[in-house]
Amino acid sequence: MNSSISTSLPDLARRLDDIEPFRVMAILARARALEAGGRDIIHLEVGEPDFATPEPIVEAGIAALQAGHTHYTPALGLPALRRAIAHYYGERYGVSVAAERVAVTPGASGGLLLAMAALFNPADEVLLAEPGYPCNRHFARLIEAKARSIPVGAATSYQLSAELVAAHWGPHSRGVLLANPANPTGSVVDAKALRAIHGVVRERGGWLLVDEIYHELIYDRNEPSALALGDDVIVINSFSKYFLMTGWRLGWLVLPEVLVPAVDKLAQNLFLAAPTMAQHAAIAALAPATRGLLEARKAELKARRDYLLPELQRLGFEVSAKPAGAFYLYADCSRFNDDSEAFAERLLWEAGVAVTPGTDFAGAEGRRYVRLAYTAELPRLREAVSRMEAWLRSG
Amino acid sequence: MNSSISTSLPDLARRLDDIEPFRVMAILARARALEAGGRDIIHLEVGEPDFATPEPIVEAGIAALQAGHTHYTPALGLPALRRAIAHYYGERYGVSVAAERVAVTPGASGGLLLAMAALFNPADEVLLAEPGYPCNRHFARLIEAKARSIPVGAATSYQLSAELVAAHWGPHSRGVLLANPANPTGSVVDAKALRAIHGVVRERGGWLLVDEIYHELIYDRNEPSALALGDDVIVINSFSKYFLMTGWRLGWLVLPEVLVPAVDKLAQNLFLAAPTMAQHAAIAALAPATRGLLEARKAELKARRDYLLPELQRLGFEVSAKPAGAFYLYADCSRFNDDSEAFAERLLWEAGVAVTPGTDFAGAEGRRYVRLAYTAELPRLREAVSRMEAWLRSG
Numbered sequence: 001m002n003s004s005i006s007t008s009l010p011d012l013a014r015r016l017d018d019i020e021p022f023r024v025m026a027i028l029a030r031a032r033a034l035e036a037g038g039r040d041i042i043h044l045e046v047g048e049p050d051f052a053t054p055e056p057i058v059e060a061g062i063a064a065l066q067a068g069h070t071h072y073t074p075a076l077g078l079p080a081l082r083r084a085i086a087h088y089y090g091e092r093y094g095v096s097v098a099a100e101r102v103a104v105t106p107g108a109s110g111g112l113l114l115a116m117a118a119l120f121n122p123a124d125e126v127l128l129a130e131p132g133y134p135c136n137r138h139f140a141r142l143i144e145a146k147a148r149s150i151p152v153g154a155a156t157s158y159q160l161s162a163e164l165v166a167a168h169w170g171p172h173s174r175g176v177l178l179a180n181p182a183n184p185t186g187s188v189v190d191a192k193a194l195r196a197i198h199g200v201v202r203e204r205g206g207w208l209l210v211d212e213i214y215h216e217l218i219y220d221r222n223e224p225s226a227l228a229l230g231d232d233v234i235v236i237n238s239f240s241k242y243f244l245m246t247g248w249r250l251g252w253l254v255l256p257e258v259l260v261p262a263v264d265k266l267a268q269n270l271f272l273a274a275p276t277m278a279q280h281a282a283i284a285a286l287a288p289a290t291r292g293l294l295e296a297r298k299a300e301l302k303a304r305r306d307y308l309l310p311e312l313q314r315l316g317f318e319v320s321a322k323p324a325g326a327f328y329l330y331a332d333c334s335r336f337n338d339d340s341e342a343f344a345e346r347l348l349w350e351a352g353v354a355v356t357p358g359t360d361f362a363g364a365e366g367r368r369y370v371r372l373a374y375t376a377e378l379p380r381l382r383e384a385v386s387r388m389e390a391w392l393r394s395g
Numbered sequence: 396m397n398s399s400i401s402t403s404l405p406d407l408a409r410r411l412d413d414i415e416p417f418r419v420m421a422i423l424a425r426a427r428a429l430e431a432g433g434r435d436i437i438h439l440e441v442g443e444p445d446f447a448t449p450e451p452i453v454e455a456g457i458a459a460l461q462a463g464h465t466h467y468t469p470a471l472g473l474p475a476l477r478r479a480i481a482h483y484y485g486e487r488y489g490v491s492v493a494a495e496r497v498a499v500t501p502g503a504s505g506g507l508l509l510a511m512a513a514l515f516n517p518a519d520e521v522l523l524a525e526p527g528y529p530c531n532r533h534f535a536r537l538i539e540a541k542a543r544s545i546p547v548g549a550a551t552s553y554q555l556s557a558e559l560v561a562a563h564w565g566p567h568s569r570g571v572l573l574a575n576p577a578n579p580t581g582s583v584v585d586a587k588a589l590r591a592i593h594g595v596v597r598e599r600g601g602w603l604l605v606d607e608i609y610h611e612l613i614y615d616r617n618e619p620s621a622l623a624l625g626d627d628v629i630v631i632n633s634f635s636k637y638f639l640m641t642g643w644r645l646g647w648l649v650l651p652e653v654l655v656p657a658v659d660k661l662a663q664n665l666f667l668a669a670p671t672m673a674q675h676a677a678i679a680a681l682a683p684a685t686r687g688l689l690e691a692r693k694a695e696l697k698a699r700r701d702y703l704l705p706e707l708q709r710l711g712f713e714v715s716a717k718p719a720g721a722f723y724l725y726a727d728c729s730r731f732n733d734d735s736e737a738f739a740e741r742l743l744w745e746a747g748v749a750v751t752p753g754t755d756f757a758g759a760e761g762r763r764y765v766r767l768a769y770t771a772e773l774p775r776l777r778e779a780v781s782r783m784e785a786w787l788r789s790g
Contacts (some may be wrong), residue, residue: 009627010569010600012657013516015538021660025470046467053465061672062457070448070642072441075420106501106644109666121408122517122539138664143410144517144539174405205405232404247465247671249501249644262407265416269533271504275670276642277456 019138024356027344031354042376042384045354047183048246049301049327050375054293057245057285064280071276075267076260077104077252078279084286085252092216093225101231101255103263104282106274108213108238108251112139113270115234115253118262119207120145124174126209129160131330131361131369133183133211148173151365154320158185158330162196169200175207180226181214184361184371185330186305186323191224198229209234213251216242216294218325219302232256239278241326242294243285248278301327304374304381311385312372315392327374330358334368336392344370351391353384414533419751422739426749437771437779440749442578443641444696444722445770448676449688452640455679459672466671470662471655472499472647473674479681480647487611488620496626496650498658499677501669503608503633503646507534508665510629510648513657514602515540519569521604524555526725526756526764528578528606543568546760549715553580553725557591564595570602575621576609579756579766580725581700581718586619593624604629608646611637611689613720614697627651634673636721637689638680643673696722699769699776706780707767710787722769725753729763731787739765746786748779 024045031041043050052058076082079099086099105111112135120126122144128136130149137147150168152158160178176197181188189197194210201208210226212235226233238251255263267273284290309319309329318332337343340357347370348354358369374381419440426436438445447453471477474494481494500506507530515521517539523531525544532542545563547553555573571592576583584592589605596603605621607630621628633646650658662668679685704714704724713727732738735752742765743749753764769776 009651009653010602012654013512013514013519013538015516016513016657016660019660019664021656022663025663048467052463053460058460058465061460065448065453065456068447070453070640072443072641107667113665117408117537118411119408121410124408135664142512142538142665143408207405245465246467247668249666249668249670256404258404259407261416262411265411265414268417268420269414269530270508270537271644272502273642273644275644275673277672278670 181325576720
């Protein structure tokens with residue numbers, strides 16, 4: 001082994017300059033280090049429900065393994081799972097989706113990569129809301145397309161609007177990707193606003209991609225799936241959040257028919273297939289018998305939001321609109337500190353509460369915000385509030 | 396739903412023109428259709444061992460699920476698995492690898508994408524052997540880099556050589572990716588030739604990437620891992636082939652230290668993490684107690700090769716060198732038909748034997764070859780040979 005070689009290695013790819021690590025991972029690593037040293041840390045940082053995967057889903061995964069289902073599936077997924085997903089849209093949303101339009105993917109991440117790779121050329125622009133899920137712009141960067149971030153705020157419930165899309169659409173714009181509900185804000189685009197965005201995108205000859213991975217976690221109302229707008233919309237979805245299957249790495253796309261062969265060949269080449277046992281388990285996740293368990297978890301998440309939001313406001317955080325979905329509160333902490341990274345760091349170190357700085361989701365504006373994921377049980381949330389209260393008073 | 400929309404959808408990305416579907420998938424689909432109609436088909440087409448995952452690995456996966464390990468792991472993998480992989484290199488290859496240099500990936504596919512994304516800019520060239528695994532050039536295409544295919548033949552055992560690399564290295568060349576053993580030929584680059592290639596690549600300031608996913612399936616001799624060349628080499632590996640975990644979707648990279656933070660942030664953004672239960676199961680795959688089971692499967696594969704190769708030659712297929720590894724025979728069928736796609740189609744339809752046309756692995760030259768994966772038990776291989784013999788005589 002010649003360890004001197006490392007000093008003369010060639011350069012890495014330029015795209016790495018534009019791809020940022022998740023700051024939340026650094027927070028998580030520091031939190032774990034503190035825990036290893038005996039500290040009690042309340043974890044509100046990671047975008048992952050604290051619940052384990054429900055029993056019937058786990059049992060189906062185990063049964064698949066016991067039955068020897070350890071080989072590859074077709075690239076677009078087990079036919080039975082594609083049918084189950086198609087059926088789900090009929091039952092849950094009243095939208096008719098052919099099973100052939102469903103592509104099962106390795107997480108929603110896999111779906112985002114496939115969709116972007118199928119649609120966008122280098123220099124093509126994809127319009128995104130900022131704040132937003134940071135990976136979206138990094139997927140665009142990977143394939144040399146450009147993410148055009150559109151700042152959104154309270155005026156449009158932290159979502160894109162038809163007006164914003166029209167105002168920012170340029171000669172190289174080729175699509176819009178929005179998340180409904182959004183991460184980090186939990187904000188929802190309602191049916192009318194979504195229809196208007198779809199109209200603008202279609203008029204301009206672009207693609208509309210809608211990330212619905214938190215769509216089943218809209219708490220106070222019913223919203224249609226974007227698939228109701230027409231069969232030209234691309235929907236990205238996941239078994240991770242509502243279905244509580246994060247570690248299984250499984251998501252799906254619903255595609256316009258013409259895109260299916262393109263995504264099939266991309267999936268063959270980029271992934272071969274999604275994990276087999278996860279696909280068998282996911283069939284159980286969609287079974288009517290499992291729904292009650294998932295709804296109970298959803299009710300628990302809603303109770304947490306309803307507790308935490310007014311408490312944060314009482315402590316002096318500003319949350320401009322009650323988030324309608326997901327499991328995040330995006331809270332303005334600029335009253336306490338104009339640098340959310342320093343704020344998050346101190347909050348962790350001094351009060352034992354881990355949150356994510358807004359700079360994971362937005363540029364300079366992110367310095368005013370932190371994201372709290374209500375992925376801890378109510379008693380822990382109460383403890384977090386009381387720690388923060390004492391800490392803010394003492395600060 | 397307005398189905399007329401589909402007729403006016405915008406164009407797909409240009410890269411799709413350069414990315415081909417696996418022809419093997421069409422063969423597989425036709426084989427399944429024939430089976431559904433009652434035909435008995437011998438499957439020698441798919442690049443996947445027929446063996447199920449061994450019991451101790453499955454049991455570890457089940458135990459992980461029962462223990463509630465259903466959440467995300469760190470992006471680079473469970474620390475215990477990274478340590479186990481590092482340890483494996485010491486035990487198996489006598490190479491010292493720090494656990495921090497190991498990145499656990501969603502399949503070797505995930506590893507190839509991460510490595511290429513970390514290293515190559517648009518227009519950068521990656522040198523590849525042709526015939527070769529088709530996804531390699533498609534990963535390059537995805538990120539707008541260029542795959543430069545170098546035709547290889549019997550003279551260099553169907554592998555790249557230092558001379559070939561030097562002769563084809565151009566002003567935009569930035570790296571070499573070789574598979575050892577190779578798919579579809581099963582050919583192996585020996586230690587001396589590999590060292591010479593490494594020397595040429597290093598001299599020219601490029602990266603050497605070595606795909607070792609079939610490395611444990613070298614039958615008649617011991618070859619060192621490319622990691623023995625120095626800590627500047629990037630090795631791609633997988634739990635799919637030797638460890639018989641295809642459907643689990645798990646692989647790994649061993650990286651130069653400087654690359655680890657880059658691959659970490661790419662993995663966070665592109666994949667979040669590899670499947671959790673697969674990672675727990677993989678620790679059992681590397682346990683000494685499992686090795687005996689895996690070696691028994693390897694012995695079975697070797698016995699199949701030793702049966703099938705002379706039989707194919709007897710039937711009139713040309714196989715220029717005894718493949719030293721993997722589980723493929725790349726056989727020249729041009730004596731029977733100068734179009735291997737038509738040959739494979741007729742062989743399936745008329746004799747019930749499914750093989751892959753060489754056009755999955757090479758351009759025009761691929762029309763002379765078919766790939767046979769010896770992924771069926773010996774009695775089925777004997778049946779395949781007798782069917783082919785009767786069919787070739789009658790044709």
